[in-house]
Amino acid sequence: MSLVIPTIRTIYLSFLHVSNRSTELIGLENYGDLFTDKGIVDLTGWTGIFGSKMFIFGIILLVIGLVVARVVGQKTGHAMSVGGGSGPAIALGGFLLVFAILANLRGTIFNNIWWVFTVTLVATALGLAIAVLADRARFESVAKSIIFLPMAISFVGAAIIWRFMYIARPPGDEQTGVMNALWVWLGQASRGGAAKIVLFVILVLLIAGLLYMAWRAYRANAIGLLAGSLVTALPLIWFLWRLLGPGIGGIAVASDGTVGPDTVLFLQQSPFNNVWLMVVLIWIQTGFAMVIFSAAIKGVPAELLEAATVDGATESQTFWRVVIPQIATTIGVVVTTLIVLVMKVFDIVKVMTNGNFDTQVLANEMWQKSFTEFDFGLGSAVAVVLFISVLPVMYINIRRMQRTAA
Amino acid sequence: MTTLTKSSKGAALKAGGEGSGLGMRMYRFLKALPTWVLWGIVILWSVPTVGIFVNSFRTADAQRGTGWWTAFTGGTEGWTINNYVDVLGAEATGGVWNGLLNSFAIAIPATVIPIAIAAFAAYAFAWIDFKGREWLFIVTVSLLAIPLQTALIPLLQMFSGGAHWTIPGLGATLTFIPDLDLSGTVTAVWLTHTGFALPFAIFLLHNYISGLPKDVFESAFIDGASHFTIFWRLVLPLSVPVLAAFAIFQFLWTWNDYLIALTMIGGNREALPATVVIASLAGEFGLREHLLSAGAFIQSFVPLVVFFALQRYFVRGILAGSVKG
Numbered sequence: 001m002s003l004v005i006p007t008i009r010t011i012y013l014s015f016l017h018v019s020n021r022s023t024e025l026i027g028l029e030n031y032g033d034l035f036t037d038k039g040i041v042d043l044t045g046w047t048g049i050f051g052s053k054m055f056i057f058g059i060i061l062l063v064i065g066l067v068v069a070r071v072v073g074q075k076t077g078h079a080m081s082v083g084g085g086s087g088p089a090i091a092l093g094g095f096l097l098v099f100a101i102l103a104n105l106r107g108t109i110f111n112n113i114w115w116v117f118t119v120t121l122v123a124t125a126l127g128l129a130i131a132v133l134a135d136r137a138r139f140e141s142v143a144k145s146i147i148f149l150p151m152a153i154s155f156v157g158a159a160i161i162w163r164f165m166y167i168a169r170p171p172g173d174e175q176t177g178v179m180n181a182l183w184v185w186l187g188q189a190s191r192g193g194a195a196k197i198v199l200f201v202i203l204v205l206l207i208a209g210l211l212y213m214a215w216r217a218y219r220a221n222a223i224g225l226l227a228g229s230l231v232t233a234l235p236l237i238w239f240l241w242r243l244l245g246p247g248i249g250g251i252a253v254a255s256d257g258t259v260g261p262d263t264v265l266f267l268q269q270s271p272f273n274n275v276w277l278m279v280v281l282i283w284i285q286t287g288f289a290m291v292i293f294s295a296a297i298k299g300v301p302a303e304l305l306e307a308a309t310v311d312g313a314t315e316s317q318t319f320w321r322v323v324i325p326q327i328a329t330t331i332g333v334v335v336t337t338l339i340v341l342v343m344k345v346f347d348i349v350k351v352m353t354n355g356n357f358d359t360q361v362l363a364n365e366m367w368q369k370s371f372t373e374f375d376f377g378l379g380s381a382v383a384v385v386l387f388i389s390v391l392p393v394m395y396i397n398i399r400r401m402q403r404t405a406a
Numbered sequence: 407m408t409t410l411t412k413s414s415k416g417a418a419l420k421a422g423g424e425g426s427g428l429g430m431r432m433y434r435f436l437k438a439l440p441t442w443v444l445w446g447i448v449i450l451w452s453v454p455t456v457g458i459f460v461n462s463f464r465t466a467d468a469q470r471g472t473g474w475w476t477a478f479t480g481g482t483e484g485w486t487i488n489n490y491v492d493v494l495g496a497e498a499t500g501g502v503w504n505g506l507l508n509s510f511a512i513a514i515p516a517t518v519i520p521i522a523i524a525a526f527a528a529y530a531f532a533w534i535d536f537k538g539r540e541w542l543f544i545v546t547v548s549l550l551a552i553p554l555q556t557a558l559i560p561l562l563q564m565f566s567g568g569a570h571w572t573i574p575g576l577g578a579t580l581t582f583i584p585d586l587d588l589s590g591t592v593t594a595v596w597l598t599h600t601g602f603a604l605p606f607a608i609f610l611l612h613n614y615i616s617g618l619p620k621d622v623f624e625s626a627f628i629d630g631a632s633h634f635t636i637f638w639r640l641v642l643p644l645s646v647p648v649l650a651a652f653a654i655f656q657f658l659w660t661w662n663d664y665l666i667a668l669t670m671i672g673g674n675r676e677a678l679p680a681t682v683v684i685a686s687l688a689g690e691f692g693l694r695e696h697l698l699s700a701g702a703f704i705q706s707f708v709p710l711v712v713f714f715a716l717q718r719y720f721v722r723g724i725l726a727g728s729v730k731g
Binding site: 126130132133134137138143145146147148149150151152153154155156157159160161162163164165174175176177178181283286291340343344346347350351354363366367370371376379380382383384386387390391394395398401402 | 455550658669701705
């Protein structure tokens with residue numbers, strides 16, 4: 001009961017214009033203000049979508065994945081057959097596509113959607129991958145404890161921890177943040193010296209390995225594997241070209257032609273500063289997803305796995321066709337839980353950028369409108385938008401909880 | 407995901423032909439790859455925490471001048487524990503000690519009170535037949551869907567001015583809750599936490615308590631035990647696992663909370679819990695930056711102790727609490 005009345009009052013407040021002196025009923029005006037505010041919905045950047053590398057790469061991956069699926073499908077008589085090679089390509093392509101679109105549509109609401117999309121998917125996928133990797137590995141519990149550890153740290157603490165990772169000192173000085181130190185080091189390495197040779201050798205070996213694999217796959221007529229290894233090789237080749245040609249990493253060419261170190265202002269350069277903030281939440285939540293998946297994977301009946309092995313299924317076939325369907329409900333639990341959590345993300349943004357530099361999210365918008373501008377009407381309207389957006393997911397969640405409880 | 411495609415490659419290679427030496431060697435390499443990737447991720451995951459831990463023991467100049475990874479090569483130069491002394495000390499230098507006390511003052515009542523109320527309520531929902539039980543329980547559970555943000559403004563208004571309603575047309579004002587002048591106090595914070603914890607606590611405890619074997623209750627009734635005796639002598643001892651899981655979750659949630667404390671306490675620096683104190687240290691860009699790492703570590707110390715000491719309950723608590731709104 002203690003929560004119903006405040007909620008109703010918030011909805012009521014959202015129809016008011018509240019100032020120091022007066023309160024008046026203004027109907028839906030607050031909502032009108034919200035959705036026409038450039039800071040909240042900003043579609044002007046949409047043309048940038050088509051120019052972004054990620055968008056193009058995403059399309060290429062999607063096309064490759066679909067073509068492979070079609071080719072493999074023709075052999076078996078289906079219209080499409082999504083398998084080992086095409087599945088990841090289609091998934092990654094689709095992910096990059098949506099990611100690129102959300103990176104170019106700005107404003108609080110799209111930013112929040114971008115957060116939900118990226119953090120939920122990456123944390124779920126990573127959590128699942130780590131759970132699989134750690135399953136039956138040596139020192140499994142140690143590895144899992146370390147990944148789970150960030151769950152114990154407060155969001156504020158995590159934000160501070162990552163501030164030290166991202167910190168940028170003046171370009172000439174020694175970098176004390178891990179990320180910028182690496183970046184500057186990479187820049188120096190690409191200008192020559194032993195590090196460049198080492199990097200070059202590693203890259204060439206990796207690319208050669210992938211190409212060899214592609215050749216083997218071609219000989220074995222495994223189209224999916226062929227496409228997979230070629231697609232993985234592409235960014236590496238691009239990286240190699242950057243290393244040998246224009247250079248990569250933190251270097252800046254001054255107007256007089258001298259080359260000096262350059263830093264990335266991870267928290268200031270929009271739009272990707274948002275991604276660096278998301279990394280913090282992914283760092284925290286991957287452990288949560290991992291623990292749940294780990295328990296679910298261990299819960300898959302051993303007979304099923306044995307049966308699959310007896311039938312001659314490969315390891316990956318067993319995983320995709322037996323384990324994944326078995327833990328489908330668990331995936332649903334993790335995804336819905338994360339969506340609600342990310343939807344309400346507040347602490348990380350508040351502490352790291354306070355919504356500046358184009359990083360605003362709904363919860364912080366609500367807080368600023370209400371408690372720094374004291375516009376309770378507008379703040380309540382944001383809160384109601386937040387409430388309505390988590391409601392469907394929460395409904396699904398609660399229904400499921402009741403079913404499992406019953 | 408990459409690792410999964412890697413393992414599928416390994417499997418496919420095996421299918422492709424195990425004969426040649428190079429292929430075999432590569433297959434073995436690929437097969438060991440998942441383990442390497444796993445430990446790579448583990449190292450990647452611990453770098454931020456290790457970095458801040460090392461930095462918290464370095465002087466301001468050392469932190470500003472060089473990366474933490476250089477600390478081990480420089481001998482004893484640049485190491486200090488003064489950051490901890492300063493950050494725990496007076497308001498002027500850090501004020502985290504005061505913040506820690508406030509955190510306890512918030513987290514302990516906000517953990518104990520919901521458990522006490524919710525245990526009774528859950529028992530009532532599970533084992534006492536009263537009118538409208540189903541309906542009331544459904545309402546309680548659907549309260550889980552309400553995000554914190556939705557109730558913040560009215561709650562703050564209530565804490566700072568009470569709750570009144572002026573009857574339209576009459577001009578008379580009804581006072582539901584008098585102005586207790588709670589804004590800016592820890593009481594407002596733990597009251598809010600209690601309110602938000604209750605639906606979840608009742609739901610969680612109800613699930614557990616309603617699952618207890620029926621025969622136990624029946625035989626107790628036949629022996630003439632009252633509801634209170636059953637609750638006290640039977641239900642509570644049997645529910646220890648779920649109570650522990652909830653207590654840990656709720657304690658960490660309130661200890662790590664930032665939003666509610668920031669909103670309810672606002673400007674009253676005396677009453678701020680540790681999270682808000684270190685966040686405001688972070689907000690002043692540069693001035694006391696060298697104290698931040700120590701402050702963050704102190705704030706995380708209590709949760710980390712709970713984590714390492716009670717790992718099993720901790721995981722259970724976090725998983726149980728993940729659905730909380």
